[in-house]
Amino acid sequence: MVLRQALESPGYTDSDRDRFLNEPAKRLGRTEFARDRARIIHSFALRRLAAKTQVAVPWLADFPRTRLSHSLECAQVGRELGWALGADPDLMEGACLAHDIGHPPFGHNGEDALNAVSQECGGFEGNAQSFRLLVRLEAKTVDESGRSVGLNLTRASLDAATKYPWPREVNNKKFGVYDDDQEVFNWVRAGAPSRRQAMEAQIMDWSDDVAYSVHDLEDALVTGHVKLEQLSDDVADLYAVAQGSYMSDMTEGEAQDALAILQALSCWPKNYDGSHRHLARLKDLASQLVGRFALAAESATRDQYGDGPLTRYNANLVVPRAQRIEVAILKSIATFYVINAAASQERYADQQILIKSLVEMVLEQAPASLDSFFLDDWKRATNYEEKLRVVVDQVASLTDPGAYALHAALGSLR
Numbered sequence: 001m002v003l004r005q006a007l008e009s010p011g012y013t014d015s016d017r018d019r020f021l022n023e024p025a026k027r028l029g030r031t032e033f034a035r036d037r038a039r040i041i042h043s044f045a046l047r048r049l050a051a052k053t054q055v056a057v058p059w060l061a062d063f064p065r066t067r068l069s070h071s072l073e074c075a076q077v078g079r080e081l082g083w084a085l086g087a088d089p090d091l092m093e094g095a096c097l098a099h100d101i102g103h104p105p106f107g108h109n110g111e112d113a114l115n116a117v118s119q120e121c122g123g124f125e126g127n128a129q130s131f132r133l134l135v136r137l138e139a140k141t142v143d144e145s146g147r148s149v150g151l152n153l154t155r156a157s158l159d160a161a162t163k164y165p166w167p168r169e170v171n172n173k174k175f176g177v178y179d180d181d182q183e184v185f186n187w188v189r190a191g192a193p194s195r196r197q198a199m200e201a202q203i204m205d206w207s208d209d210v211a212y213s214v215h216d217l218e219d220a221l222v223t224g225h226v227k228l229e230q231l232s233d234d235v236a237d238l239y240a241v242a243q244g245s246y247m248s249d250m251t252e253g254e255a256q257d258a259l260a261i262l263q264a265l266s267c268w269p270k271n272y273d274g275s276h277r278h279l280a281r282l283k284d285l286a287s288q289l290v291g292r293f294a295l296a297a298e299s300a301t302r303d304q305y306g307d308g309p310l311t312r313y314n315a316n317l318v319v320p321r322a323q324r325i326e327v328a329i330l331k332s333i334a335t336f337y338v339i340n341a342a343a344s345q346e347r348y349a350d351q352q353i354l355i356k357s358l359v360e361m362v363l364e365q366a367p368a369s370l371d372s373f374f375l376d377d378w379k380r381a382t383n384y385e386e387k388l389r390v391v392v393d394q395v396a397s398l399t400d401p402g403a404y405a406l407h408a409a410l411g412s413l414r
Helices: 002-007 032-041 044-051 067-085 089-098 107-117 126-137 155-160 179-188 199-222 235-245 252-264 276-305 321-339 342-365 372-380 384-397 400-412
Strands: none
Touching: 032 089, 032 155, 044 067, 044 400, 067 089, 067 199, 067 276, 089 155, 089 199, 107 342, 107 384, 126 155, 126 179, 126 384, 155 179, 155 199, 199 276, 199 321, 235 252, 235 321, 252 321, 276 321, 342 384, 342 400, 372 384
């Protein structure tokens, strides 16, 4: 016990380290947050992210990120930024690894499709699904009745992974918990300010924005979806996307200034021809931008709150407006040139049809169509809504190739 206490980071209480189901450590030498990180790394759900789309379809070329590689990059940013601000590094890495763990096949397009077919059972939201997976669906710990409590992470780790700390009734588009997971959510949020993100969740959220804004730009350039010389000509379109999707109070002048500032950076490439030299310069750009955005948040937060561990609810992450605008513009590049492209929209329409058809077929052929680890939940279901939720959980767990494969297999049985 003395050794464990010596290893624990300051700024956290015994309550922060509690688990929903008491589960003593099997060996000494690890902190509670290190245990959490290990559980996430070894989870089936994290491994499946290797075959789930981030933005560009990863198997159409070798370079683009998957949802797993994005999560790993987010975790690297979050661990270092969190450490600089006094947050526990293992807690931060675990929260960043877990932040997308419940996302379905086909990225946000799959999320939209599942939400459309699950209105009768409470809708679908990727962040709420991540919470559900961590506290219920992932196989690791069961209670005395044999019911799963998921990975049984600590209160602070679950809170750090909660991007939207409120239920659907507060915001039916962005929420962090389904109604039937409310009990454990209330336990996680005990004593927390209503609807406020923990400091660690704010760091995770910014690390997510930084990672995907920078790396989605890199993917778009390498795969040829965007040319650097296009950006200045299309700044009005980029502003429209950024203002509509990422930062509603941004002005067009701010968007133009942000793009000009980014293009004036010494690390910003003048062109990209696919050569080793240009790829190395592009990697340097990614490194420099990640450092720029993380350091801006670290410096501004320290300027406001001073030294010492900034954890849980004793501070808020401060991100300068200039860097928020720059990140929003970078995010809009992948959205405008990749997601909104005609070819992508055609593919998205086909994926929506497949997901909706897949839910229908799994429901029609259940329980034979269900993976074994969803059978207990199916047996417990007492009405159509509860059975629909089990089917949605099954479909959401699939990888992109897995969704195609299961659709073909079930279709052949009709």
